[in-house]
Amino acid sequence: MTYLFPIFIFLFGLAVGSFLNVVIYRLRTQENALKGRSCCPYCHHQLAWFDLIPVVSFLLLGGKCRYCKKNISRQYPIVETATGLLFLLIFLASRDMAQPDNLQLIDFLFLLAISCLLLVIFVYDLKHYIIPNEIVYPAIGIAFAWRIFEVFPIFRLLATRAGETKNWASLAVQALGEGGAFGFPNPLVNGAVAALIASGFFLLLFLASRGKWIGFGDVKLGIFMGLFLGFPNIFVALFFAFLIGAIIGVILMGARKKGLQSEIPFGPFLILGVLIAYLAGEEIAQWYFSSFAL
Numbered sequence: 414m415t416y417l418f419p420i421f422i423f424l425f426g427l428a429v430g431s432f433l434n435v436v437i438y439r440l441r442t443q444e445n446a447l448k449g450r451s452c453c454p455y456c457h458h459q460l461a462w463f464d465l466i467p468v469v470s471f472l473l474l475g476g477k478c479r480y481c482k483k484n485i486s487r488q489y490p491i492v493e494t495a496t497g498l499l500f501l502l503i504f505l506a507s508r509d510m511a512q513p514d515n516l517q518l519i520d521f522l523f524l525l526a527i528s529c530l531l532l533v534i535f536v537y538d539l540k541h542y543i544i545p546n547e548i549v550y551p552a553i554g555i556a557f558a559w560r561i562f563e564v565f566p567i568f569r570l571l572a573t574r575a576g577e578t579k580n581w582a583s584l585a586v587q588a589l590g591e592g593g594a595f596g597f598p599n600p601l602v603n604g605a606v607a608a609l610i611a612s613g614f615f616l617l618l619f620l621a622s623r624g625k626w627i628g629f630g631d632v633k634l635g636i637f638m639g640l641f642l643g644f645p646n647i648f649v650a651l652f653f654a655f656l657i658g659a660i661i662g663v664i665l666m667g668a669r670k671k672g673l674q675s676e677i678p679f680g681p682f683l684i685l686g687v688l689i690a691y692l693a694g695e696e697i698a699q700w701y702f703s704s705f706a707l
């Protein structure tokens with residue numbers, strides 16, 4: 414039974430990843446991702462359900478369209494697998510998800526939603542050198558909502574006890590009585606200041622380089638990063654983003670694939686930084702402060 418949950422979460426991630434591929438494609442063509450059947454981008458033949466099984470269809474078809482035999486981008490199975498693995502990772506990193514209460518479930522869903530948006534930004538920025546507003550604004554909104562949810566314990570109380578009674582008004586009064594209306598505003602202040610510092614730093618780089626080092630989309634992504642990570646994790650994310658970016662940049666220049674002047678999108682590195690900071694930020698910050706600080 415305990416194995417079934419992780420397997421289900423992984424398979425669910427594969428299916429969601431398949432949808433994210435559609436979102437990435439249709440963001441470019443400005444079609445509605447929820448409307449219309451999927452079709453081959455080359456021959457526009459409508460795809461049957463058995464062409465749309467994540468990863469499996471790609472492997473069975475040898476990476477070619479069933480109808481026109483053109484190569485299907487490897488992006489499709491890669492994004493599907495990455496989504497499945499990311500969902501699994503979030504599930505394993507969450508405590509007690511075998512029998513979660515409402516609160517843990519809400520946190521889990523928040524994280525799944527954020528990881529989907531970040532995956533789309535990662536691939537889209539890599540492909541098209543732009544971070545779409547349609548994705549980065551919802552990411553900022555969700556991170557902000559998460560902080561609000563954290564700051565006002567009344568929401569948490571309502572969420573945890575929603576099953577007890579249908580009388581929400583009395584539940585709210587009860588929560589207020591337990592001092593649950595206004596919590597310490599620390600998480601929100603923490604996130605907001607981190608957002609200001611990250612996006613302000615990116616804005617300086619953007620202005621100083623006239624958009625050559627960093628795009629304006631990265632400035633917006635900085636707002637999300639700060640709200641989502643807060644201190645000290647935002648510094649961990651920035652450190653790893655610049656470190657990985659520098660390493661990849663040097664490798665690409667060495668391979669002469671990219672000259673000094675050519676553009677490398679920065680969004681994917683920022684998102685890798687977010688992932689590292691989210692999974693191990695506390696430990697890394699603690700290690701850093703105990704090793705180098707007084």
Ligand SMILES: [Zn+2]
Nearest residue numbers: 453456478481
């Ligand atoms: Zn085709």
